[in-house]
Amino acid sequence: MSPIASPAMTSVAPNLTKATEIDTETLYNLLQQPNDFLLLDVRNEDEFQLWRIEGPHTPATLHIPYFFFLEDEAEAVARVAAQAPAGRPVVVVCAKGGASDYVAERLREHGIPAANLMGGMVEWGDFYAVRPAVERPAYQVYQVDRVARGCVSWVFISRGEAAIVDPLRYGRRYLDFLADRQAQLKLILDTHAHADHISTGAELAQATGAPYYLHPYDAIHPFDMVPAQMAYHMLADGQRFTLGELTIEVIHTPGHTLGQVNFLVTAPDGEAFCCTGDNLFIESFGRPDLGGQGERWAPIVYDTIFGIMKTRVPQHAWILPGHYASPAEANAAGLYMKRLRDLWRENRGLHFTDKQSFVDYVLSHLPYMPPQYVEIKRVNIGLSHPDVDTADELELGKNICALEA
């Protein structure tokens, strides 16, 4: 399992022309800057179409399924060579790193510098990158980014106390991260019961004794109305927490789910941060149909965005979303955060002046809903307990939580 990586502390990418294998952290670092390698994806067509490796600087990508190399190696190698002239290095990826290891070796045999991505898309899907968003003496904010899935969680630390908002699947990584900073976990907060990824909130609470909070509306499965079978504390609109020198206010922001909330974090220096989960993103906003109630919930999204977000969240607050659809949504520091006052202008999904046109737009731009999203919600309220392989399958691919552009 990959550790949480801090890009600022990672080493310089190796010379790819000599490497025979690279890990996910190295690949992540390569994607952060202009590069000239060729990415060769040897998975099957359906897997390649479902999701692929991308970053701020996605390399040229060639797709040749593994079996092509078995059936006609000369032809497959010739296709790679045509895309990789003059010693251009190739990084080969498959699902788990086995088939790609074979292909990389065959390419090297033919004189093409090729490195295998160890662990393949499974490891890539599990890679987390941590970036400091704000570091002040009185408090710090960190972005934890599960880059392959476009899932973001946020960690707040103040005076040795920590809160995690929307913890992603591998809770141990957060605990190691907090231990490094000598911070004690005090609060575990979910903005809503997620459909696209498995939350580790309840599990972290069990492991640490820190309370796990969720809005009670989201502790009922929206499809079969079965209530949660896990321990959690109920969030309520207007509820407040203190974390060191930070205050955290709960703002009920229904629409994406009925129990969706925002966490408005206010700092002693006057800065404010609003964890919006799947309410507002940097681009677009959260779809209302993952509970099977798109027509009913779309008008609620309008009321939340154009009512609650305009009146109860300070316009200077930094919006810290739970997802992104593209790495292009990050700022130059790789952070998915933007002040609310700027979002009204820059987020084209917010350029509406009346409710009916907003609802019409929403209902005509709903993306495909992965069927596993129903089951992931069951997992996230304790109704189902998948093993690791099943959990991997449930979480496969990028999130599809935003409306289509």
Ligand SMILES: [Fe+2]
């Ligand atoms: Fe969601």
